[in-house]
Structure formats: C-alpha cells, structure tokens
Amino acid sequence: MNAKRKILLTEDDLSLMKIYSNKLRISGFDVSMAITGDEALRKAEIELPELMLLDLILPGKDGFLVLEELKKNPKTKNIPVIILSNLGQESDIQKGKELGAVDYLIKSDVSLAALVEKVKKYLQP
Amino acid sequence: MWLLIIIFSVVVIGLFYYVIFLKNKLQHLREEEVIKTEGRRSAFISIISHQLRTPLSIIKGYLESLLAEDLGKITTGQKEYLSEALDINIDTVKLVNDYLNIVKLDSEYIEVDPKPVDLVSVVEEEVHRIKPLAKASNCEVVFHRPGGPIPMVRADLIKIKQVVQNTLSNAIKYIGGHGQAVLIVENKGETVQFSCHDTGVGIPKEQQSEIFTKFFRARNVINKNTKGSGLGLYLAKMIIDALGGKIWLKSEENKGTTIYFELPIYKNGKK
Numbered sequence: 001m002n003a004k005r006k007i008l009l010t011e012d013d014l015s016l017m018k019i020y021s022n023k024l025r026i027s028g029f030d031v032s033m034a035i036t037g038d039e040a041l042r043k044a045e046i047e048l049p050e051l052m053l054l055d056l057i058l059p060g061k062d063g064f065l066v067l068e069e070l071k072k073n074p075k076t077k078n079i080p081v082i083i084l085s086n087l088g089q090e091s092d093i094q095k096g097k098e099l100g101a102v103d104y105l106i107k108s109d110v111s112l113a114a115l116v117e118k119v120k121k122y123l124q125p
Numbered sequence: 126m127w128l129l130i131i132i133f134s135v136v137v138i139g140l141f142y143y144v145i146f147l148k149n150k151l152q153h154l155r156e157e158e159v160i161k162t163e164g165r166r167s168a169f170i171s172i173i174s175h176q177l178r179t180p181l182s183i184i185k186g187y188l189e190s191l192l193a194e195d196l197g198k199i200t201t202g203q204k205e206y207l208s209e210a211l212d213i214n215i216d217t218v219k220l221v222n223d224y225l226n227i228v229k230l231d232s233e234y235i236e237v238d239p240k241p242v243d244l245v246s247v248v249e250e251e252v253h254r255i256k257p258l259a260k261a262s263n264c265e266v267v268f269h270r271p272g273g274p275i276p277m278v279r280a281d282l283i284k285i286k287q288v289v290q291n292t293l294s295n296a297i298k299y300i301g302g303h304g305q306a307v308l309i310v311e312n313k314g315e316t317v318q319f320s321c322h323d324t325g326v327g328i329p330k331e332q333q334s335e336i337f338t339k340f341f342r343a344r345n346v347i348n349k350n351t352k353g354s355g356l357g358l359y360l361a362k363m364i365i366d367a368l369g370g371k372i373w374l375k376s377e378e379n380k381g382t383t384i385y386f387e388l389p390i391y392k393n394g395k396k
Contacts, residue, residue: 013179013183015183015186015187016179016182016183016186019183019186019187019190020186022190022195023186023190023193023195026195057175086174086175086178086179086182087171087174087175088174088178088225089167089170089171089174089229090283091167092171106178107178107179107182108178108179108181108182108185108218108221109218109222111185111189112186112189112190112193113189113193
C-alpha cells in the first residue's frame with residue numbers, strides 16, 4: 001500500500017480546521033495541523049509536508065510572513081503552498097502569488113470537493 | 126528706477142514660485158488623503174471579508190460534509206433540506222461578494238489593468254464553471270464557438286471574467302427553469318462583441334433604461350426571486366466602461382433578454 005501523502009493545514013478557526021482536516025483525511029491524505037504561524041513554520045521544517053494549505057489571518061505571524069519565511073528556508077522553499085483565506089482583495093492575491101504561493105483560494109467560494117482537487121493538482125507526482 | 130524694476134521682478138518671480146510651491150503642496154496633501162482613504166477602504170474590506178465570510182465558510186463546510194455523507198448515510202428528506210440550506214449559503218456568499226465589490230468600486234472610477242485577453246477562453250471557462258448550476262436549474266447553456274479566429278481584446282482578465290459570470294448567472298436565474306442561454310463571441314473589426322441571449326422572463330420596456338443602475342431589480346422578478354442584489358449588471362457596466370467598451374441590452378417581456386458588450390481589440394503599444 002502506498003504511504004499517505006502528508007499535507008500541513010494551517011488554520012486558526014477550529015470549526016474550519018475540523019471540516020478541512022476531516023475531508024482531506026477521508027480523501028486519503030495524512031493531515032498535520034498548525035494553529036499559529038510559528039507552529040506552521042516549525043512543523044513545515046520538521047515534518048517536511050508535500051503540500052501546505054495556509055490561512056492568512058493567524059495569531060502571531062500572519063500567513064504572508066509565514067510564506068516569506070518558508071520560501072527563504074532552503075529546507076521548505078520547494079513545498080507548494082496554497083493560500084486558503086477569506087481575504088480576497090486583488091492586492092492580497094497578488095501579494096500571495098508574488099511570495100510564491102501556487103494558488104489562492106477563497107474559503108467561502110471554494111467547495112470541499114474543489115479544494116481536494118486543487119490539493120491533488122499541486123502535489124508533485 | 127532700475128532698482129525698483131529689479132525689486133519688482135524679484136517679487137513677481139518670488140510670488141510665482143511661491144504659488145507653484147503652494148500648488149504642489151496642495152496636490153501632495155490631496156494625494157496623501159487619497160492614499161489614506163484607500164488604506165481605510167482596504168482595511169474595512171479585509172475586516173468585513175473575514176467577519177462575514179468565515180461563518181459562511183463554516184456553514185458551507187458542514188453542509189457539504191453532511192451532503193457528501195462523510196459522516197454517514199443521510200435520508201432523501203435530509204438531503205433535500207441540507208441541499209436547500211447549501212443553496213441559500215451559496216447565494217449569501219454571492220451577495221457578500223457583490224457588496225464587497227461595491228465597497229471596492231465606490232469611487233469615481235474603477236481601476237482596471239488592461240492586457241490582451243482571449244475572450245473565447247474566458248467564455249469557455251465561465252460556461253464550464255456554471256454548468257452544474259445550469260444543470261440544477263434544468264437550463265441549457267450553449268456557446269457557439271466562432272468560426273474564424275477572434276483577436277485578443279483589451280481587457281482586465283479578472284474583471285472581465287466577473288462580467289461574463291454575472292451575465293451568465295443572471296441569464297440562468299431569470300430563465301427560472303427549462304430554457305436556454307446562448308452565448309456568441311463575434312469579431313466586429315475594431316471590436317469583439319459578446320452576447321448572451323436567454324429565454325427568460327425579460328425586462329419590462331419602461332424599466333430597461335434603469336437596468337445598469339445600482340440596486341436595480343425589475344418589477345416582474347422582484348417578488349418572485351428575491352435573491353439578487355441588483356448589483357451584477359451595475360458592476361458589469363462600470364467594468365466595461367472603464368475598459369473603453371460598451372454594454373447594452375435587448376429585451377422583451379416573457380420572451381427573453383440579450384445582454385451585449387463589446388471591447389476594443391488589443392493593439393500593441395496602445396493604451
């Protein structure tokens with residue numbers, strides 16, 4: 001049996017954390033979770049997930065800062081990061097992409113099924 | 126005498142530079158005020174986005190999980206109730222998005238970033254995206270692909286997608302069941318024309334001139350379908366105007382509506 005692919009989900013809302021982690025697990029992924037920006041950075045470096053889902057408004061370091069630090073760190077810079085946020089101004093989307101996010105999803109617009117599809121799309125084969 | 130002329134000249138030149146200095150200072154203050162206002166507007170949008178969208182995302186996530194039977198089998202009756210709640214959730218998300226757009230665009234003009242855009246691909250993508258909604262409403266969406274090549278238009282990709290999306294979702298909404306929406310993209314020489322014809326309820330003749338105004342809802346739908354915000358076509362017109370295009374409609378009550386817009390073709394170097 002193939003090993004499950006590890007996703008690191010960073011989300012500070014516990015309801016959304018439950019919803020997303022449950023859906024990803026049901027879809028066959030190994031899900032690791034972080035609530036704060038610092039926790040996300042720490043887990044990314046130790047666990048080296050194959051993909052990250054990153055919220056922007058987080059306690060402590062915000063998602064943009066986390067993304068910037070991930071991309072500066074040689075150990076984590078190649079992990080594809082999908083921003084999953086409810087901020088959706090063009091300036092946010094642009095900033096996210098400039099900092100190296102592979103995609104930018106707005107939570108209220110994306111369905112759980114579409115989210116799983118995106119995760120599959122950006123996981124390197 | 127010469128001394129007087131020299132003093133006078135120095136005073137005049139001094140005054141001239143002082144006026145220029147004051148003018149620049151005023152301009153600078155105005156620019157600062159605009160930046161401050163934009164900053165406040167942007168912060169306001171971020172807060173509202175987060176506060177309104179988060180609970181909607183949670184409800185949506187729970188409903189989708191239940192409907193996908195991730196937590197166990199559900200009965201047909203339960204499925205019906207949950208689907209209805211999810212539809213309302215999706216409509217509310219759209220309303221919030223429309224309102225946020227209005228706050229964003231509530232200035233004298235809307236900022237666009239015109240680049241070459243392939244309108245045919247935009248329409249194809251939006252038709253693909255809306256298919257599930259059309260199917261759920263028993264309505265058919267047909268895109269007649271143009272026979273010949275269509276030149277790139279001068280448009281802002283994100284915003285033009287929104288215009289096509291708003292037009293198409295209006296068509297499906299006002300067909301209100303069995304019917305058809307037909308989309309055409311045509312090369313008109315200097316411009317490319319898009320049209321979306323629907324077999325919907327149409328717009329009363331006396332109200333057609335108001336269709337692109339803020340919060341407009343036609344009298345023949347206002348009581349039947351209360352889900353619209355009356356902002357979709359208002360936004361569409363703002364965007365098309367800002368891109369130097371034109372938007373208009375033809376409609377007959379109980380027969381249907383066609384929304385047209387045209388955009389200039391993209392010419393290299395021309396702003």
